[in-house]
Amino acid sequence: MPTANAYAATSAKSPLGPLAIQRRELGPRDVLIEIKFCGICHSDIHTVRGEWGEATYPLVPGHEIAGIVTGVGAQVKKHAVGDRVGVGCMVDSCGDCPSCRRGEEQHCLKGMVGTYGATGRDGQLTQGGYSTHIVVTEDFVLKIPEGIALDAAAPLLCAGITTYSPLRRWGEGPGKKVAIVGLGGLGHMGVKFARAMGAEVTVLSQSLSKKEDGLRLGAHHYHATKDPETFKKLAGTFDLIVNTVSAKIDVDAYLSLLALDGALVNVGAPPEPLPVSAFSLIMTRRVFTGSLIGGIPQTQEMLDFCAKHHIGADIEVIPASKINDAYERVLASDIRYRFVIDTSTLK
Ligand code: NAP
Numbered sequence: 001m002p003t004a005n006a007y008a009a010t011s012a013k014s015p016l017g018p019l020a021i022q023r024r025e026l027g028p029r030d031v032l033i034e035i036k037f038c039g040i041c042h043s044d045i046h047t048v049r050g051e052w053g054e055a056t057y058p059l060v061p062g063h064e065i066a067g068i069v070t071g072v073g074a075q076v077k078k079h080a081v082g083d084r085v086g087v088g089c090m091v092d093s094c095g096d097c098p099s100c101r102r103g104e105e106q107h108c109l110k111g112m113v114g115t116y117g118a119t120g121r122d123g124q125l126t127q128g129g130y131s132t133h134i135v136v137t138e139d140f141v142l143k144i145p146e147g148i149a150l151d152a153a154a155p156l157l158c159a160g161i162t163t164y165s166p167l168r169r170w171g172e173g174p175g176k177k178v179a180i181v182g183l184g185g186l187g188h189m190g191v192k193f194a195r196a197m198g199a200e201v202t203v204l205s206q207s208l209s210k211k212e213d214g215l216r217l218g219a220h221h222y223h224a225t226k227d228p229e230t231f232k233k234l235a236g237t238f239d240l241i242v243n244t245v246s247a248k249i250d251v252d253a254y255l256s257l258l259a260l261d262g263a264l265v266n267v268g269a270p271p272e273p274l275p276v277s278a279f280s281l282i283m284t285r286r287v288f289t290g291s292l293i294g295g296i297p298q299t300q301e302m303l304d305f306c307a308k309h310h311i312g313a314d315i316e317v318i319p320a321s322k323i324n325d326a327y328e329r330v331l332a333s334d335i336r337y338r339f340v341i342d343t344s345t346l347k
């Protein structure tokens, strides 16, 4: 069985540390990937700290994986040794239900298999990308086009698809006014995509401290949400708001910023409920909805879109020894805009 060096959480409260793990033997349709880089998503922190419910430890997080294929099973057709590939938040699904047949594997009716902390079809607990190697069935391995560096590509596998998907679903493009709430890992990708799709883009951030960056990333406008004037000035403005905030927000306040038939799509996943007033939805027929990553075909479409538009994530590459510091810095919004682990430092 292939052994991988990894970094794991052993409880909700203790820091992560090194751990050797076993990957399964290559099955006929499996791909063995040497992981080069793995992004740190805020979901990793929610999960290892038990904020979304009790986790199973030891837990190796990481679902923004970029690497090189180093082995393939006998029946693998889609990938070959040497290919540049990525793996996102899921590693398997039933493949047969209506959702899977539509390429929306994240909504598999039998439950998709998460990249970490889930039970795989082999009965083993899945372990994620803060590791040197992973074995994944070929259908859940994405191609990373030439032209996107592997380190800048890693965050596309979660932060990228999670913002690309709602923008596509809600028809973003020229003539549409889009706001992205929260300029973090997801938010900065949302700004890049909305701009590349041709929308008029506004960032709604807690303060103006990242305004210059926001405009450089592609926003046309930038406002501070801690300033109550922002909500008065922008009332009724947007066709679409994508909320990426990892903490509870005042949903009614953001709904008031929507134009007729506008939609607020929530991708941020705080543990607390997000209450909403009936009148916020009744007035101007507003929509309040959510979005979960994206299916495999759309994830590949997003990667190809990135290659065409020269889009990658803005990253800070760190060695494994800095993972615990990085968690604290993510919680303090002190990252521009994604930490990416150089997995060659996992010894
Ligand atoms: P992140 O890098 O920490 O970004 C979150 C941003 O939210 C921060 O940069 C900050 O932006 C803003 N923020 C943080 N705390 C806040 C507070 N108390 N009040 C107001 N704004 C605050 O996190 P991420 O990795 O982008 O993930 C964001 C959320 O999306 C997480 O909850 C994550 O679990 C979730 N997620 C969901 C999916 C999905 O499929 N739906 C996929 C991936 C992640 P400013 O400094 O600009 O205000």
Ligand code: ZN
Binding pocket: 041, 042, 043, 044, 063, 089, 158, 159
């Ligand atoms: Zn994620």
